[in-house]
Amino acid sequence: MTLRLPLPDGTTPRVLVLEPGPRASETVQALLDQGARVDVRCAAPDARLRDLAGRHLIALRTDADLDLSAYDVVLRDPLREQGVELSPSSPSPATTSGHVVLVGGGPGPLGLLTLAGLDAIRSADVLVCDRLAPLAALEQARPDAEVVHVGKIPRGEFTPQEQINQILVDRALAGKTVVRLKGGDNFVFGRGGEEWNACVEAGLPVTVIPGVSSSIAVPGLAGVPLTHRHLTQGFVVVSGHVAPDDARSDVDWDALARLGLTIVVLMGVAALPVIAKRLISAGMDPSTPAASIADGGMTSQRQVRSTLAALPGAAAEQDIGAPAVTVIGPAVAALLPQTSV
Template sequence: HRVWCVRSDDADAATAWTPATGHSEGVTVAVLTTNAKGRDPRHTAAIRDAVVEGLRDGTLVAPHHRTRTPGVALVGGGPGDPDLITVRGRRLLAEADVVIADRLGPRDLLAELPPHVEVIDAAKIPYGRFMAQEAINNALIEHARQGKAVVRLKGGDPYVYGRGMEEVQALAEAGIACTVVPGISSSISVPGAAGIPVTHRGVAHDFTVVSGHIAPDDERSLVDWAALAKLRGTLVILMGVDKIGAIARTLMAGGKSADTPVAVVQEGTTAAQRRVDATLATVAETVLAENVKPPSVIVIGEVVSVRPDSSPRASE
C-alpha cells in the first residue's frame, strides 16, 4: 500500500524510523541512527538517555551556546573523587568563565574545562604556597564585577572548615550575588570510603567532627578536649596529622582508653587512598613511621574495628 511503517518491535522490518527524543532545560534531544545496530530502538534510546543525562549533570556542554549567569557560585566539590561532586555543582562548573580552585577540590575536573575558562589556583598547602583569604575574596569580587560567571571550587563542603561564610560575607558586602552549593564532607565520606561507618548500631550513636589544626594546649583552641575525651561516640579529626601526638596525649589524659582504635585515611576517595590503623597510644609513632601526610582524616573510636563480616550488637 506504499504506507511508511515504523516497527518498534522489529526495526529491520520497518520502512521508517523515528528518533528517540528527550528534554533537558528547554533543549530537545533527538537521536536517530541508521546502521544495523543503531536501528535497535533500545540502543537508540540508550544514546538519547546518555546525552540528556550529560546535559543535566554538566558532563556534556556546548561552551559557546551555554546559559551564563554572572555572579559567584560557591561549590562544594566533595572529598576528592571527581564523581562525588553534586550534579548542580558540576553543571555550574561547566558554565563558568572563571574557576578559583582549592587544592582539596576535585581538580581532575579542571582538565575538562574549555580552553577559554580562566583557572586560578587558590591552594593553601601546609608549609607550602599560599593564597591569602583576602586575595581570594578580592579575586571573586573583581571577576564577578566584570560580569563573569565565577565558580569558587572548594573541597568537601564550603561550610565545613572551608571558610565559606567568610567569602559569602565579603561578596555580600560588595553587593554581589552568591549561590552556595553544598558538597559531600570528607568527615563522613572518607571514613566511609575506607570501610568505616561513623555510627554503627550498638557501637556508636553519635559522632563529633573536630578541627585539629590547632594543638590542644594552644591558647587559640576553641575545642573542649577534656569533654571530648569523655564521649563514647566516634571522633573525626580533620587537619590534625601533624598535631595527632598532642591530641592523643590530651584525650588519654582526659580518660579515653589508650587502646581506643584509631584509623588515619590519607587522600580518601582518590586513587592514592590508603588507610593506616593504630591505637590512641600508638597513633603518633605510627603516623611518623608510615609517613602519613595531609590531607588525612583521623577516626577515633570503636567503629574503626567494625568490619563487613561483623554482626551488629544487640543493644541499641
C-alpha cells in the same frame, strides 16, 4: 584530555608528562582519575607539582635521558600555555550582573563531585580552585574560562584568604559567573562563610552547591563507619589545625573524651601526638580503636589502624601526611574484614 585507559590487557598504564605548565595539576589529576600511574619530567617543579609528589600521586623525574620506551603514553602537557595571573583583576564599574557560586567538590575523585557542581563548572566564566578540589573536572570547563589556582599547601605556597575574597569580588563585579571550587564542603572548615560574607558585602548574589564532606566520605572509602548500632550513636567533627595545648584552641578536648561519640579530626596530622595524649589524659581509654586515612579516594590513598595510644607512631611510620582524616572511637573496628577473592 581523555585517553583510552586502562590498557586493553587490564594493566595500569604508565604515563610520562613532558613540559608541564602552570596548570599541570589539572593534567595530572585528569590522568589519575582515569587510572594512570603518572611521572612528570621537570627540571624545576613548582610548589603544586612538589605537593602532588609529596602526596604520592606522581613521581617527579628530573633526568633528561629518560627511557621513553618504559612508558605506555608520553605526552606534552596540553595546558602548558594556559597560565593565569593570581592578582585580582580590575572590576568594571558599569557591569553588575556577575555572581558567585560556592561549589563543594568532595574529597577529590571526580566521581564524588555532584551533578550540580559539574553543571556549575561547565557554565563558569572564572574558576577559582583549591589544591584539593577535583581538578580533573576542569576538563569540562569552557575553553575560554579563566582558571585561578589559590591553593594553600601546608608549610608551602599559600594564597591569603583576603586575596581569594578579592578575586571573587572583582571578577564578579566585572560581570562574570565565578565558581569557587573547593575540596569537601564549603562550610566544613572550608572558609566558605568568609567568602559568602565578602561577596554579600560587595552587593553580589551568592549561591551554594554543597559538597560531600571528607569528614564522612574519607572514612567511608576506607571502610570506617562513623556510627554503628550498639557502639556509638553519633559523631563529632573537629579541626586539629590548632593543637589542644595551643592558646588559640577553642575545642574542649576534655569534654570530647567523655562524650562517647566517634571523634573525626580534620587537618590534625601535625598535632596528632598532642591530640592523642590530651584525650587519654582526659579519660579516654588508650586502647580505643583509631584510624588515620590520607588522600581518601585518590590513587595514593593509604591508612593505618591502631589504638589511640599507638596511632601517632603508627601514622608516622606509614607516612600518613596531609590531607588526612583521623577517626577515633569503637566504630572504627566495627566492620568485618573482607575475604580475598
